[in-house]
Amino acid sequence: MKVRQLSVFLENKVGRLAKVTHLLGEANVNIRALSVADTHDFGILRLIVDDVEAAEKCLREGKIVCRINNVTVVAVDNRPGGLAKVLGDLNAANINIEYMYAIAEPKSERPLIVFRFSEGERAVAALQNGGVEIISEKELFG
Amino acid sequence: MDMIADLHLKDFVERRALENLQLERLRETLHRVYQNVPFYRQSFDRAGVKPSDLKSLRDLSKFPFTNKADLRDAYPFGLISTPMRDIVRIHASSGTTGKPTVVCYTRNDLEVWSETVSRVLMMGKVSVDDIVLISYGYGLFTGGLGAHGGAERLGCAVIPMGGGATEKQLMLIKDFNVTGICCTPSFFIHIMEEAEKIGFDLKKTKLRVGFFGAEPWSEEMRSRIETGSGVRAHDIFGLSEIIGPGVSSDCEARCGLHVFEDHFLPEIIDPSSGEVKAPGEEGELVFTTISKTGMPLIRYRTRDLSRLNYDRCDCGRSMVRMDRVRRRSDDMLIIRGVNLYPSQIESVLLSIKGTEPHYQLVVSREKALDDLEVRVEVSPLVFSDEVRVLEALRAEISSKIKQLIGLSAKITLVEPGTIERSIGKAKRVLDLRKLN
Structure with a gap:
């Protein structure tokens, strides 16, 4: 992932x-x-x-x-509060974000966000628990 | 010319015999310069001494010093003690300010030179069976031709490569089965970096020994070279005014550099009073050449700080040992009243894992206060995608400098290759204060 x-x-x-x-x-x-x-x-x-x-x-x-180095790319819902939901999941799991930025992808229906976590594994688990879609390299370039 | 085996034995000569030889050669040299060099006649007369006042080696302290400025004033040939027709080689040092310093060699002097360099190489067990790459710059700089002459005298297969063209150096090391190399330590580190970049394993080559000099370097750099390349690193010291590389070198025991004192008589003096210091005390290194005939120098002040140790070395050589020169009395910077030698910064950087020994000090003055900036190259090893990691590296360097030297320095991380690599000598300090 x-x-x-x-x-x-x-x-x-x-x-x-x-x-x-x-x-x-x-x-x-x-x-x-x-x-x-x-x-x-x-x-x-x-x-x-x-x-x-x-x-x-x-x-x-x-x-x-x-x-x-490895980063995590997630798709967020294209609506008000979409990003807030993802950050809320991370916050609930007490996960620190080193930095983040958005991918400009005109063809994608949902905005993609790049995250760098200090604890990558734990962050991915927390996001998956919250039903957040995580994008693989294959999906990104496929 | 002496046989090679005889040259090796010269390092082991008994002390009393050595001192007799030194006294005889010194006396001859003093007479020679007093007779033939107006500068020395005037300077001896002014000091009220005559060559005949030399009864023992200790009497040398009665004679006046020669300074670098005297060489510049005598530009180009004012200090030669022989007719010009006897001069067979002229070298000149890269003068960063004004005119270069010129040195002239007779055939005898070139023989002395190749002898001392071959004695250096023998300390690294180099023999007629070795293939030696000379990667010092050739030309006016004494490094290239000096190392060349010694290796050739020893009977090695000598490759006159010169500096630069790093990939070609690596190609020759591999294809020519090079076993020994002579270059500056910073250039060798550059060769190691280049090798790593292109996936060239120096440890798989035949290269086993290196003679590094022409700039001050440290034990930390030595261990970096040895662990990184598998090459045994010897420190070769010299200065063109005295002869070039080959004034002294370290042996297998590595406890100081043996001075070839049957040719170059060393003293340690207090740099401010000029008084001779006792063995073991640190001070400025002073040399008198006692076998050269082209341009002998009497009590030449090197500005290098060192110590002399007359105890018998573990290797058995009788030649006096000098501490490796890490600091020059005129390299010393005074920043906000604190004495700073560039080598101290080098030690700090080498103590931090992953940092490169490529650095530059920039001293400037805003209003009345001196500012020290240390530019450090970022290696792929320490680089991180996170700002805080790089900021932590900066803070670590800064706090170590503060702890060890007591100065607050601004640390600037720069891209590799930004700081000029040297074939001759590294430019470690940019003092912008003089411009104000």
């Missing part, structure tokens, strides 16, 4: 994000979702891409620090 995410270290300098996206484009990697966490002097770019191995390879070759 895990989806692999590629995280990239970015120095807070002009042109760094442009370089990363350029390398991915050259390697024919399509970006499906992204989020940037920024601090005063560095940023972390998090990407969901259609070919995570190719993406990692091309960035490593470009001497860019990156790593692959």
Whole structure:
């Protein structure tokens, strides 16, 4: 049920994000979702891409620090309170969210949200108990 | 030229015989420079000493020092003590400010040089059967040709590769069955990183020994090199003014670097008073060359801080040992009144798992206060998708620096490769205060 995410270290300098996206484009990697966490002097770019191995390879070759880690993608109901329901389930199970961001997926009927939990297994169990749909990598790119 | 076996024996000569040889050579050198170099004639006269005042080795302390500035003032050939026609090689150090420092060698000096470098290599059990890759820069820098000459004298198969072209270095190591390498420690770490990146296992090659020098490095770096590559790492010390690499080196016992004192006479002085310090006390390292004929230097102040140990080494060599140089008296930064050596920051970084020894110190001054910024490269090993993990790394580095050195430093994480790798020497410090 895990989806692999590629995280990239970015120095807070002009042109760094442009370089990363350029390398991915050259390697024919399509970006499906992204989020940037920024601090005063560095940023972390998090990407969901259609070919995570190719993406990692091309960035490593470009001497860019990156790593692959697992995230959880869930579908939320497309109505007021849809996201609140999911967060409520997590809160009830006392699960901390490291960060989250949305996937822009025009074709999907339901919005998809990427979650990073410190306790991934427990979070997935809590969500499944609450009847929340968890999206696999295959479903995401299938 | 001496036979190779005889060169090895020179390291084990009995102390009294060594001192007799030193006194004889020193006396000859003092006469030579007083006769032939106007700078030395004037400086001895000013100090009221004559070469004939040297009755014992201790009398050397009556003679004046030579400073780096004297070499610059004598640019380019003011300090040579021989007719120009006897000079067969000229090297020059990369002068970061102003003119380079020039050193001239006679045929005799090149022989001294290749002798001391081959004695270094023998400490790493290198022999005629070895294939040695020279990855120091060639050219005006003494590293390349100096290491080359020693390995060739020993009868090794020498590959004059020079620095850079890391992938090609790896190719040669593998294809040529290289067993020994000479380069800067930071360049070797760069080679190791490159090897890892392309899935090249250095441990599966024949490479077994390395002679690393031309920049200060630490025990932590040594163990990183040895565990990461399986290469036994020797510290080779030298400076172009004295001869180049091959002034001293560590043996298998690893308890200091044996100075080839039958050629280079070391002293330790108090850097402020100039007084000679007792064996075992730390101070500035001073060398007098006693067998060179091209450009002998009398009591040359190196600015390197070290200590001398005259006890017999476990390896049996009689040559005095100097502590490995980790600090230079002029590398020392004074930040908000606190003394800081770049090597201290290196030790902090190496003590934190996963951080790379690639760093740069940036000192600036806003209004009246000095600011220290430490730029540290992020390795794939420590990188995380979570901000708090990287912030925790920053906090850990910062608190260790605070604890050990007593300075608050701003830690900046930068992308790998941002800090310039050196073929010659690493530029560890950017002092922006001078510009104000």
